[in-house]
Structure formats: C-alpha cells, structure tokens
Amino acid sequence: MKKWRVSITFLILCTLLTGCWSSTxxxxxxxxxxxxxxxxxxxxxEEATQQGGGGNPMxxxxxxxxxxxxxxxxxxSGMKSGASPSSTRNYYNMSEVSDSMFEALRALSLRTRRxxxxxxxxxxxxxxxxxxxxxxxxxxDFFSRDxxxxxxxxxYVSKGKARDVLENALPGQTPSFVLExxxxxxxxxxxxxxxxxxxxVAGPLHGKRSFMxxxxxxxxxxxxxxxxxAGVIKGKTGKLVGFLDASELxxxxxxxxxxxxxxxxxxxxxxxxxxxxxxxxLGSKYKANVKDxxxxxxxxIESTGRYGEAFAKxxxxxxxxxxxxxxxxxxxxxxxxxxxxxxxxxxxxHTEVAGFGNALRIQHPxxxxxxxxxxxxTFSEIPITYEVKLNIEEYGASDTSAE
Numbered sequence: 319m320k321k322w323r324v325s326i327t328f329l330i331l332c333t334l335l336t337g338c339w340s341s342t343x344x345x346x347x348x349x350x351x352x353x354x355x356x357x358x359x360x361x362x363x364e365e366a367t368q369q370g371g372g373g374n375p376m377x378x379x380x381x382x383x384x385x386x387x388x389x390x391x392x393x394x395s396g397m398k399s400g401a402s403p404s405s406t407r408n409y410y411n412m413s414e415v416s417d418s419m420f421e422a423l424r425a426l427s428l429r430t431r432r433x434x435x436x437x438x439x440x441x442x443x444x445x446x447x448x449x450x451x452x453x454x455x456x457x458x459d460f461f462s463r464d465x466x467x468x469x470x471x472x473x474y475v476s477k478g479k480a481r482d483v484l485e486n487a488l489p490g491q492t493p494s495f496v497l498e499x500x501x502x503x504x505x506x507x508x509x510x511x512x513x514x515x516x517x518x519v520a521g522p523l524h525g526k527r528s529f530m531x532x533x534x535x536x537x538x539x540x541x542x543x544x545x546x547x548a549g550v551i552k553g554k555t556g557k558l559v560g561f562l563d564a565s566e567l568x569x570x571x572x573x574x575x576x577x578x579x580x581x582x583x584x585x586x587x588x589x590x591x592x593x594x595x596x597x598x599x600l601g602s603k604y605k606a607n608v609k610d611x612x613x614x615x616x617x618x619i620e621s622t623g624r625y626g627e628a629f630a631k632x633x634x635x636x637x638x639x640x641x642x643x644x645x646x647x648x649x650x651x652x653x654x655x656x657x658x659x660x661x662x663x664x665x666x667x668h669t670e671v672a673g674f675g676n677a678l679r680i681q682h683p684x685x686x687x688x689x690x691x692x693x694x695x696t697f698s699e700i701p702i703t704y705e706v707k708l709n710i711e712e713y714g715a716s717d718t719s720a721e
Contacts, residue, residue: 348432351409352385352494354480355457356445358415380448382422383413383481384434385494409492411484419460436466440498442473442516443534445480446549449558454551455523462516469517472498475531475549477561482536483543493543497534500545505579508571508597509564511548528553528671528694530570533561552669554694560667562659569659572619572652573672575602581626584651586643593644594626595708604677608685613696615674618705619652624712641710649706656704663697670697 358381388408412429414422426434444457461467474497476483487493501513511532522529530548537544547567552559562570571577582595598621605616625644663670675693679686689696 348386348426348430348434349389350384350434350436350439351387351492352441352443352484352497353439353461354383354385354443354445354476354484355419355448356381356383356480357447357451359447379417380419380422380452381413381415381481382419383411383484384423384426385409385411385484385492386434387438387492407492408490409494411481413481419457423460436461436464437468439467439471440494442471443476443480443483443497444474446475446477446558448480449475449549449551451557453556454519455556458516458519462520467516469520470515472501473514473516473519473531474534475558476534476536477546477549478535482538483534486536486538486541486543488542496543504577508568508577508580508582509547510545511567511571512576522551522553523556526553526556527675528669530562530671550663550667550669550671552667552694559669562662565655566659566662569655570672572600573602573617573656573659575600575619582623582648582651584647586647592627593647595648595710596624596626597621598623598711604674606674606678606681608682613678613685613689613700615677615700615702616705617656617702618707619656620707620709622709622711625710645708645710648708652706652708653704656706660702664700665698668698669694674700674702 358379386409388410412426414425416422416425423434439461442458442461444454448457458473461471462469474483483497484493487496501510504510504512511530514529514531519529521527529551531551532545533547533549534543535546536542547561547563548570549558550560550562551557571580577597577600579600580597582597584593584595585591586593600621601619603618605618607614607616660672663672670693674697675686675690679690
C-alpha cells in the first residue's frame with residue numbers, strides 16, 4: 319500500500335515537470351515589433367504595378383513593411399571585430415505588396431521558415447499618401463481583429479514614407495523600440511503629443527470624431543528618426559487631412575493642457591533678451607458660452623514653473639519687477655501660439671481636434687445636439703478668447719540673470 323502511494327506521488331510530480339508540448343523555440347520565430355504601411359505607388363516598387371496574389375484582379379495598393387527583432391544567440395547580435403554598424407543591427411525588415419495586409423503577412427511565409435508572430439508588436443506607422451487616400455478604420459482593421467496583436471499597439475503617421483522610419487536608428491538601437499519609448503520624454507518637451515493606441519482610436523473612428531496622431535519623420539543624413547508635429551485625422555472621412563508642425567503642436571499642448579513638462583522660450587521685444595521657462599505644471603479649462611444662439615469659448619490656461627535661463631547684457635537681481643516683465647513676455651508668446659494653432663484648425667484644416675466639442679456637449683448638451691453633425695464647419699466660425707497665467711515659483715540655483 320505504501321509503495322502504491324509512493325508510485326502515485328511520483329507520477330503526479332512527473333506531470334508537473336513536463337514542459338509545453340506545443341512550444342516553439344524563440345530562434346524559430348519571427349517576432350514582429352513594428353509595421354510600416356505605405357501606398358505602393360509611392361514606393362516605386364515594380365511589384366506595385368502587378369496584380370495581387372491568388373489571381374486577384376485588383377492591383378496591389380499597400381506596401382506592408384514588417385520589422386522583426388533578432389533573438390539573442392540566433393546569429394544576429396554581438397559585434398565582430400571590424401564590423402560596420404549596419405552589420406550589427408539587432409533587427410531586420412521585410413516588405414510585401416498586396417491589397418490585403420493579412421495576405422501580405424502570410425506571404426512572408428514564402429520567404430522564411432520562421433513563423434511571424436504579433437504578440438510583441440509595438441508600433442504601426444502609416445505613410446502620408448496612404449493615410450490621405452484610405453480610411454484609418456480600414457488600415458488598422460486587420461491589426462484590431464488579430465488575436466495575437468494587443469490593442470495597446472501605438473499608432474503614428476509619417477510625413478513621407480513610413481518604411482523609411484523603420485530603417486533608421488543609431489547603432490545598437492531598434493527603430494520600433496525607440497518610437498515606443500520616446501513618449502517617456504513628454505515631461506521634457508511640449509512637442510510630443512500623447513500616445514495613441516489602437517484601443518484609443520476605436521471610439522473616435524466609430525463615432526466619426528476627429529483626432530491627432532504623432533508625426534514621425536526619417537532623417538536620412540543623420541540616419542535617425544524624429545518626432546515632428548502631428549497628423550490630423552478628420553472624423554467625417556476617417557482620413558488624414560493635414561499636419562500641425564512642431565510649433566503648432568506645442569500650441570495644441572498648451573491649449574489642451576496635456577503637457578507633462580518641457581520648456582517655453584521667448585524673446586523680450588524691448589531688449590531681445592532670451593527667457594526660458596521650465597514647465598512644472600500645466601492646466602487648461604474651456605468655458606462654452608451660448609448667447610442668442612451664438613456659441614463662443616473662453617480658454618483659461620494656468621501654469622507654474624521656474625527660470626531655465628534668463629539672458630541679459632549684465633547681471634541683474636531677479637526682483638519682482640523683472641519677474642513680472644518676463645511673465646508678461648512668456649504669456650504673450652503662449653497667447654500667440656494658441657492663436658496660430660486655432661487658426662490652423664479653423665481656417666486651413668477645418669477640423670476640430672482640441673476638445674471644444676466635448677466641452678460644449680457637457681456644458682450645453684441641447685446646443686451640442688443641434689450642431690454635432692456639422693461640428694467641424696460650425697467650429698470654423700466660432701470666436702475664442704484666451705486667458706493665460708504663468709507663475710514663476712523659483713529662480714533655480716541662482717536669483718540673478720546671466721552675465
């Protein structure tokens with residue numbers, strides 16, 4: 319009896335020691351970490367003029383570029399003596415042209431024995447030409463349906479070719495990982511928009527609401543990528559309608575109060591003195607007013623911070639009078655940025671992406687229901703006033719301006 323119990327216990331312990339019967343060594347897998355989508359016509363690839371696979375009579379329209387990471391120990395990592403930086407890359411890219419992204423991914427199986435998996439996909443970058451001609455809901459449909467791909471994948475647009483973004487990175491870095499991680503610098507710059515994932519665009523796309531995506535460009539000379547403004551997606555069409563440049567995006571961050579930190583630089587027009595203000599906190603409130611059926615908004619922005627730099631021809635004590643003058647210069651600069659950004663939305667893009675509609679919906683729901691169907695057009699004619707208040711709490715390590 320005792321031996322029987324020992325045997326049963328031994329068998330149970332053996333089952334706990336078994337591994338996954340269906341497991342695949344990581345060296346046998348191609349882990350997707352980034353995807354770039356471009357208009358096939360823009361790439362100039364000969365395949366762009368050919369028909370899709372499987373006898374599909376429709377011409378191929380999209381070039382899908384997949385970035386895969388090279389696992390440690392698979393022969394792709396480690397630096398050899400005399401090797402060039404390009405030979406030590408820890409990633410590789412593969413492209414396919416098709417009118418179906420699902421088909422394009424499966425077509426990679428004709429070129430490699432490694433099975434592509436999307437569990438670790440980080441970013442999707444969409445080229446300008448494709449984003450202007452195709453609805454975003456169609457472009458991300460496959461990625462939102464695939465069970466392997468997480469809804470936390472980040473979305474970008476690129477003013478140029480998206481696949482170039484996945485080609486450039488400093489030695490030892492991987493473009494997709496750089497793009498995913500660069501949002502941690504939002505506390506250091508007001509020129510970085512909030513991260514937008516597949517999950518976050520589902521609502522706006524379904525509700526036909528406009529939104530923004532961070533724009534990323536490729537710097538060919540430096541072999542790097544750089545965040546440069548934001549792309550504006552119009553709710554009615556679901557397509558890219560234009561861009562805010564870096565300065566206009568900075569104005570949008572101040573307008574919406576979505577900044578986590580950064581620097582504000584301005585020049586005093588009276589003496590051309592440079593003033594740099596470091597943001598410690600930033601907040602914004604919209605007040606929607608309706609009078610005689612006419613809508614207007616008042617925006618109140620408040621921020622606290624410190625001196626980052628205060629250049630002057632000679633050293634001066636930063637007394638209350640000087641601080642007050644510098645605050646006025648900085649507040650005027652913020653006001654100018656706000657007006658430029660709002661003018662871009664109203665008169666050029668005819669698209670509202672700053673959240674004014676949401677403020678009207680909450681504060682005056684009946685009025686919102688009467689204008690929501692044509693909100694972008696209505697917003698283009700709405701007057702907006704601003705109130706900017708900056709509070710310089712400290713001077714840093716010195717309470718004098720620079721010599």
